[in-house]
Amino acid sequence: MIEVRDVTHGFAARDILRGVSATLTEHRIAVIGANGSGKSTFARLFNGLVVPREGEVLVDGLSTRSHAAEVRRAVGFVFTDPDAQIVMPTVAEDVAFGLRRRGLDREETRRRVFAAMSAVGLEIFADHPAHLLSGGQKQLLALCSVLVTEPRVLVCDEPTTLLDLRNTRRVLDILQGLPQQVVMVTHDLDSVGGYDRVLVFDEGVLVADGPPATAVGHYRALIG
Amino acid sequence: MIEVRDVTHGFAARDILRGVSATLTEHRIAVIGANGSGKSTFARLFNGLVVPREGEVLVDGLSTRSHAAEVRRAVGFVFTDPDAQIVMPTVAEDVAFGLRRRGLDREETRRRVFAAMSAVGLEIFADHPAHLLSGGQKQLLALCSVLVTEPRVLVCDEPTTLLDLRNTRRVLDILQGLPQQVVMVTHDLDSVGGYDRVLVFDEGVLVADGPPATAVGHYRALIG
Amino acid sequence: MIRSRRLPAPDLARVATFAGLVAALSLPGQFYLFGSSVPVTLQTLGVMLCGLLLGARLGALAVLAYVAIGAAGVPVFAGGAAGLAPFAGPSAGYLVAFPIGAFVIGLIARPERGFHPARGFLAAVVGGIVVVYAVGVPVLAWRAGLDLSTALRTGAVIFLPGDLLKAVLATVVAAGVHRAYPALSRDDGRREAAATRT
Amino acid sequence: MNTYVPGRSWLHILPASVKLAGLAAGMVVVLLVDSPAEIAAAAGVTVLLYLTAGMVRALPVQVWSLRWLVAALVALQVLTSGWAAAVVVTGRVVVAVVLAGLVTLTTRVVDLLDVFERVLQPLRRLRVDSERVALVLALAIRAVPVVTALAAEVRDAQRARGLRGSVRAYAVPLVVRTLRHADALGEALVARGLDDPAPSAR
Numbered sequence A, B: 001m002i003e004v005r006d007v008t009h010g011f012a013a014r015d016i017l018r019g020v021s022a023t024l025t026e027h028r029i030a031v032i033g034a035n036g037s038g039k040s041t042f043a044r045l046f047n048g049l050v051v052p053r054e055g056e057v058l059v060d061g062l063s064t065r066s067h068a069a070e071v072r073r074a075v076g077f078v079f080t081d082p083d084a085q086i087v088m089p090t091v092a093e094d095v096a097f098g099l100r101r102r103g104l105d106r107e108e109t110r111r112r113v114f115a116a117m118s119a120v121g122l123e124i125f126a127d128h129p130a131h132l133l134s135g136g137q138k139q140l141l142a143l144c145s146v147l148v149t150e151p152r153v154l155v156c157d158e159p160t161t162l163l164d165l166r167n168t169r170r171v172l173d174i175l176q177g178l179p180q181q182v183v184m185v186t187h188d189l190d191s192v193g194g195y196d197r198v199l200v201f202d203e204g205v206l207v208a209d210g211p212p213a214t215a216v217g218h219y220r221a222l223i224g
Numbered sequence C: 001m002i003r004s005r006r007l008p009a010p011d012l013a014r015v016a017t018f019a020g021l022v023a024a025l026s027l028p029g030q031f032y033l034f035g036s037s038v039p040v041t042l043q044t045l046g047v048m049l050c051g052l053l054l055g056a057r058l059g060a061l062a063v064l065a066y067v068a069i070g071a072a073g074v075p076v077f078a079g080g081a082a083g084l085a086p087f088a089g090p091s092a093g094y095l096v097a098f099p100i101g102a103f104v105i106g107l108i109a110r111p112e113r114g115f116h117p118a119r120g121f122l123a124a125v126v127g128g129i130v131v132v133y134a135v136g137v138p139v140l141a142w143r144a145g146l147d148l149s150t151a152l153r154t155g156a157v158i159f160l161p162g163d164l165l166k167a168v169l170a171t172v173v174a175a176g177v178h179r180a181y182p183a184l185s186r187d188d189g190r191r192e193a194a195a196t197r198t
Numbered sequence D: 001m002n003t004y005v006p007g008r009s010w011l012h013i014l015p016a017s018v019k020l021a022g023l024a025a026g027m028v029v030v031l032l033v034d035s036p037a038e039i040a041a042a043a044g045v046t047v048l049l050y051l052t053a054g055m056v057r058a059l060p061v062q063v064w065s066l067r068w069l070v071a072a073l074v075a076l077q078v079l080t081s082g083w084a085a086a087v088v089v090t091g092r093v094v095v096a097v098v099l100a101g102l103v104t105l106t107t108r109v110v111d112l113l114d115v116f117e118r119v120l121q122p123l124r125r126l127r128v129d130s131e132r133v134a135l136v137l138a139l140a141i142r143a144v145p146v147v148t149a150l151a152a153e154v155r156d157a158q159r160a161r162g163l164r165g166s167v168r169a170y171a172v173p174l175v176v177r178t179l180r181h182a183d184a185l186g187e188a189l190v191a192r193g194l195d196d197p198a199p200s201a202r
């Protein structure tokens, strides 16, 4: 469960988020809104990448301000550009990287890495150089490298923006099948249909919040 | 008119485009296909950013191989990432950049720059620092900076991928209203409805070519 | 034909962007070791990467562009300093040496012919440490009124462990980048490679 | 901290090239100074210049930013050559740095870039294209926030994966994305005709 309590955040001149409160318990949550409306900043609150100037964010009761490390272990994050996330030369090494300091023995690490790769269909690329993967495969790798650490919540900031139709569908299907709570920021209104709850941002304010049809309708009305 | 004559292009190990031929005379042409299918490479043929290993590309009868500079003046190009296209500090200066060596006097340059900015609604930002514009405005600036040179053909490689709904619609509307021939690469199948002709690529081969409904149907069938 | 030897646009873009990279590496952190009037910074890491990735000519131009925009007043020097003031202080020699260092690194490493880690490391040490100290230390002695041995101690010896570590890092990073971005040293493939990612 | 402060003083109005020449002359004078009294005089002149430029408020900031430098210089000098030398050497450096800082405080970046471009004009015979130099510098200035933003994103991605302190894991993605940006920029410049000859008739 994620609780956002009256958060205001911004920089010298301007507030990016203003008085945002929300308690997120649903399984599938989407966040939509115009460019610059504050979606990414909102999403970054959940794992403490952004610590709000005012207000508080709690993940399963732990504040992102005082329990940064625990929160970060509980909340996985997938970014738009896979190239910003992939750090090791081969696929298997990159997936294993997140388990480094878990004190697992070699066999256990291998087992978990293989399981995670299989879940997204990358096991056949285990020893493949990561940079030679296609854009869609890279994004699957980024997702896999996060899932291997078994986060309780997964936050994705426009995970399919750079992908084609097939890869988009693939990533969305995998997200849909996860046991975890998923929060996804997106511009693709077609993809939020099956979600339990959709939040709409406008100029840093949470202006609508509800089932997909209502929320998307509100967003379309905003655009005019 | 653009003629692509039996083009094959690639690198040591792999061909990115294989035996592609097409004569493009229509007013609105879209190019779709999976990630890595060769769309961007195809589009880059038209202004000589890519010169094919085999075959030839002619723009109004001029070969991109032997008449690179003329072809480049005739064919404008808008890329995906607005941040990588802005080259001067302020909006007006960036627009004027393309007119530098046209031998125009100062008054004429100013007039054309203003007209181009007005066409996309950026004239109020003339002396604004270009990098402080929003993502959507930056993409409009990129478009404007290309249009000011009055190209006969405009090629756009996923011009709206990074934009929200409103900005996407804005850019597409402006493209729709241009007198020039437009070739647009896109993953957004909803946006190609009004186009005259849609080309579908798959693994470097032009696999379908026709009106939107047929071509998009073919593409969907490919994905399975 | 007398034509100016213009930097082609793709090279020009790399030069300018890598100047930005050196700046981004210089900004975080800067601290003074006891008794030294020169700060510890990551600038040499940036200089080494320029030489190891862009080669002698473009690498040197990138670092030169970095120094030039700093001199013109953009806050990119150690600790966010800028302008002509740093050129009047004890670190002036290092700043002047940076472009020369990048040039020497590129000459030795020859990244355009493929990257060899051992060679790259040697290049980083010679260009990024020896050359930089060779200009930096005498200027430090001159500007700070030190005798040469004190200047060596406070302007070279104390930085050596850190700078050697940076040379190792630069080599490892350059090797990784050469693998992850194959178009780096292949001129004809460069544009297309940029195009592969939307 | 040490960047242009808008104003209308005589120093703001003076052409950048004249200021640079004056600074060079000032540097030579400061070098020749070698007694505490002369240092005091040089410092006095510097303060006077700050006063007439309306920049006195910037003076404490300038000096304060040199605190570590001064501490280190004084410590070393006192240990190796005594107090008088410490005052002269430290004073020289402080006056030189603060004086150079005044030029930066009163001159816009674009004006200094213009001077660079003009200084490079005669190099045309050495086949240096001064217009292109100006473009590189403008793009380099623009690249600083771009790369800084890329760095922030990569750092976020690393932190989200719980990867603290691995420089390799940080620097490789950063440099790869920097290169990708550079090459996309290069492509846009080519497409906008930077390398093409001027059209013959129009």
Ligand SMILES: Nc1ncnc2c1ncn2[C@@H]1O[C@H](COP(=O)(O)OP(=O)(O)OP(=O)(O)O)[C@@H](O)[C@H]1O
Binding pocket: A011, A016, A033, A034, A035, A036, A037, A038, A039, A040, A041, A042, B135, B164
């Ligand atoms: N570090 C920062 N400093 C200053 N402004 C910032 C910073 N980070 C974000 N902003 C600004 O805050 C606003 C909201 O940014 P945010 O990235 O949250 O928007 P977004 O809804 O994710 O937009 P997009 O759809 O373009 O991704 C933007 O106007 C942005 O320019």
Ligand SMILES: Nc1ncnc2c1ncn2[C@@H]1O[C@H](COP(=O)(O)OP(=O)(O)OP(=O)(O)O)[C@@H](O)[C@H]1O
Binding pocket: A135, A164, B011, B016, B033, B034, B035, B036, B037, B038, B039, B040, B041, B042, C183, C189, C190, C191, C192, C193, C194, C195, C196, C197, C198
């Ligand atoms: N310089 C290069 N070296 C090797 N391979 C390359 C190079 N440039 C492109 N490619 C490869 O060529 C293929 C086609 O690339 P292209 O960018 O044309 O695809 P695309 O259809 O535009 O894909 P996307 O939808 O992801 O933009 C890709 O597999 C790409 O990896």
Ligand SMILES: O=C(O)CCCC[C@@H]1SC[C@@H]2NC(=O)N[C@@H]21
Binding pocket: C038, C039, C040, C041, C042, C043, C044, C077, C078, C081, C086, C091, C094, C095, C132, C136, C159, C162, C163
């Ligand atoms: O003022 C500046 O920006 C220049 C600082 C120079 C620091 C030198 S470079 C070589 C040596 N290694 C370091 O880490 N710092 C010094």
Ligand SMILES: [Mg+2]
Binding pocket: A039, A040, A041, A157
């Ligand atoms: Mg965002």
Ligand SMILES: [Mg+2]
Binding pocket: B039, B040, B041, B157, C195, C196, C197, C198
């Ligand atoms: Mg593409």
